[in-house]
Amino acid sequence: MVEQTNIDGPIEPYTITGNEPVINDDPSDTSKHRVVIVGSGFGGLAAAQQFKGRDDVEVTIVARTGHHLFQPLLYQVATGILSVGEIAPSTRMILRDQDNARVVLGDVENIDVENQTLYAEMGHVSFAVEYDSLVVAAGAGQSYFGNDHFEVYAPGMKTIDDALELRSRILGCFEQAEITEDEDERRRLLTFIIVGAGPTGVEMAGQVAELAHKTLTDSFRAINPADARVVLLDAAPLVLPPFGENLGGKARQALEKFGVEVQLNAMVQNVDYDGIEVKDSSGEVRRISASCKIWSAGVAASPLGKHLAEQTGAEVDRAGRVMVNEDFSLPGQKNIFLIGDMVNLNNWPGVAPFAQQGGRYVAKLISNELDGASTTQRKPFKYFDKGSMATVSRYSAVVKVGKFEISGFVAWVMWLAVHLATLVGFRNRFMAIVSWGMQVNGNRRAQLTSTKQWAYGRQAMMRLEEK
DSSP: OEEOOOTTOOOSEEOOOSOOOBTTOOTTOOSSEEEEEEOOSHHHHHHHHHTTTOTTEEEEEEESSSBOOOGGGHHHHHTTSSOHHHHOOBHHHHHTTOTTEEEEEOEEEEEETTTTEEEEEETTEEEEEEOSEEEEOOOEEEOOTTOGGGGGTSOOOSSHHHHHHHHHHHHHHHHHHHHOOOHHHHHHHTEEEEEOOSHHHHHHHHHHHHIIIIITTTSOSSOOGGGOEEEEEOSSSSSSGGGHHHHHHHHHHHHHHTTEEEEOSEEEEEEOSSEEEEEETTSOEEEEEOSEEEEOSOEEEOHHHHHHHHHHTOOBOTTSOEEOOTTSEETTEEEEEEOGGGEESTTOOOSHHHHHHHHHHHHHHHHHHHTTOOSSSOOOOOOOOOOEEEEEETTEEEEEETTEEEEEHHHHHHHHHHHHHHSSSHHHHHHHHHHHHHHHHHOOOSOOOOOHHHHHHHHHHHHHHHO
């Protein structure tokens, strides 16, 4: 008996019955090398596409969702700029012309290293997948640093569900402020707190401020949306710490110019329905009343990494990332590879280019060895760092490429170009251009739909699980 180990953490014990159907077991065909990929994110999709045209390889992607999520743009779904479809195209549609690839939906519950079998569930259906080579690209989830109860009041932003929930919460605060006559409650409703001053937090804070100051102008009668208070909190002394003091300082200036309150050296002590408690560097604990709280302060690798590490003797760091070999393999397991956010390799950043390059590298490695290359003379992976970038608001971004630092309008144009190039499919790129054009030139956002179900679905599911 083992614990379920999907990306959200342990749920219930899982027992292998031996009755699970093996979906890729064809005893009559022993000529194809079975590559199983867990996850359809940047790394998993890049690995799968690398095998296109190989008749001797059978690729099976096992993923929790049927879409490939462009996670760096989730905040634009949450703030009404882009639609879900523009950043999350169907994985099946992406791979429909790749005959040797199959997509299977399911939560991975167990990976049996000794018997080279993966066990998963989709709803009430359990199934098994056998592999010759395994590529695990299960990504990472939100981390609350041991305070998981914060999630109820301060959702993270790692999934489409998170983004739609946050959109409904943000817009719902303006709607409730419009009808309340209690001034204290109105101030609480119009206070938005973003925890974490990394790229996601900075981008989110900038867009919430722009939503209030630009997009919603003249849309309400009892309130002025520009009266909204947007607070960006972080325990660190800098905004965007990985970018350095210079670019971090420029990002802070741009945010403050747009009306965002930046509070650094401020450690969150508690989060509840009414607001948030913060401890300053002086030791003073203060409270900020706010209805909408957004968490972007940390990530935790998929528990699947730890599950595999326990079977192979690999080390795991504090964030749950697995210390892999220089070819992304696990100790003593030449046919099991971990890539993307769930690995620690030379402390390289858990960003999309790292996952994509890792996926292509591993797929080429497997292909080369199928063609006769030695498994004992693998060239170590070399990461090509394309730099880091974050957008602050319209016409303002920061970009760091090696020693070069760029900010302002030029950096913003670079940010647009890179993200357009990374989106999958011509239609998604075209629609993104249209949506960004509407926002930049006309202060309009086409995706301001919200529902009560999106806003309260998380609480309803939690109450159901408690019964």
